[in-house]
Amino acid sequence: MSLRCLFIVQGEGRGHLTQALALRHLLVEAGHRVEGTVVGQSRCRAVPSFFSETFEGTVSFVESPSFVPDGDDRSVRPWATFTHELARIPTFLDSLATIDAAVERHDPDVIVNFFEPLSGFYALRYRPAAPIVAVAHQYMFHHPAYAFPTGRWVQKWGAQAFASMTAWGAVRRLALSLYPAPDRPTDGLVVVPPLLRQALFEQPTGRTDSFFLVYILNSGYAEEVIRWHEQNPDVRLHCFWDRPVAAPVEHYD
Structure with missing residues (x-):
């Protein structure tokens, strides 16, 4: 039915x-x-x-x-x-x-x-x-x-x-x-x-990119993510946030 x-x-x-x-x-x-x-x-x-x-x-x-x-x-x-x-x-x-x-x-x-x-x-x-x-x-x-x-x-x-x-x-x-x-x-x-x-499920398999994917709904939490990254600089982060005034891509370091 x-x-x-x-x-x-x-x-x-x-x-x-x-x-x-x-x-x-x-x-x-x-x-x-x-x-x-x-x-x-x-x-x-x-x-x-x-x-x-x-x-x-x-x-x-x-x-x-x-x-x-x-x-x-x-x-x-x-x-x-x-x-x-x-x-x-x-x-x-x-x-x-x-x-x-x-x-x-x-x-x-x-x-x-x-x-x-x-x-x-x-x-x-x-x-x-x-x-x-x-x-x-x-x-x-x-x-x-x-x-x-x-x-x-x-x-x-x-x-x-x-x-x-x-x-x-x-x-x-x-x-x-x-x-x-x-x-x-x-x-x-x-x-x-x-x-x-x-x-x-249609993405290429076998990829070994080493990073954490972070989604930030409230932009105020970005400061906590930045502080964590400063304490763990070897960990690569790709972050997405909902902040209309932000540039399409921003490189922190």
Whole structure:
């Protein structure tokens, strides 16, 4: 049976967008169809162009809740985030209506949510007939095999609460994991391997390049990477970061 699928994707960063591309390839290979995608975009960060250029199908964008970072672009300011996003509720209601219009237009058999918080609110407000499957590595936060840093119970609670919010209304949560862990059927949690794009498997084999690949979502963490590199100058790093004012390529040393 061929399924019609609709994706809802968090556009913050690149991980969820890349996972959506990878899953689309797998679904199409299996004979299913991805009719369209709704991407939640942050007011602070543009959705990378590679997704729209690569994804085959209708792509629409909606304004999505986002965190307010501190002045160093490192950590989240909880109260500022709450008050700022509270004032944007009318915008988010319009976003939910856009998602519902996409659901009505594409009439999917299943909705796949890649950690977009609007999906949880959409499920509560509109109660779609199509089942929702939530996909993200962050759902491992609810698995006992995931080890949180000790003594940081507030951060743990916040991470788990946000992950739960994105999956409101979902019939399954697919937790992407780098290591094996048992499923938790009573919690609707299924542990699956990471979603990797087909292009990764088409790279030349036998390469022996010796470097670490680093992706920095919040540019404020670059200073920590630089300090680590100064203490380990023999380790070559290739870093990618989301900083619009940066040059396309910068050589640190």
